[in-house]
Amino acid sequence: MATSKFFTLKEARLSNNCPECYSNDGLEITFKQKLTENLFCKAITKDIIHELKCFNCNTTIFPIRWTDDIEGVVNYQMRALEPKAKFIKLKPLAWFIIISDIVIVALIILFATGVLSF
Ligand SMILES: [Zn+2]
Known part of the structure; x- marks a missing residue:
C-alpha cells in the first residue's frame, strides 16, 4: 500500500549551453526529494x-x-542543497491504533490486577 512521491526541493537555472539546442538560457535543474506514504504514516x-x-x-x-x-555546475548545486530532514508523520489511523492498543492493554492490566471487575 506504500506509495512514493517526489516533492521539489530546489530549482535552479543554469547558464550552460543546452547540449541539444545550444541555447544558454533554457537549462533548469530540479532537485526532488522522495516522500513515501502508506496508510499509517508519511515519511x-x-x-x-x-x-x-x-x-x-x-x-x-x-x-x-x-x-x-x-x-x-550540477555537482556544485547538489552540494549547496539543504535536504529536508528525515521525518515520519503518523496519520490519524496510526494514532487510533496506537491509542486503542494502549487502552486495551490498560484494561487488561486493570482486570488482571483486580482493580476492575464485572
Ligand atoms: Zn535546449
Missing part, C-alpha cells in the same frame, strides 16, 4: 533525484548528454 526519505530540462527546446537532458561544465 520523508533521504533519496534525492535530479532532472535537467531545457525550456528552450523542451527536452529532458539525461546525464549521459551532460557536458563536463553541466556536471560541474
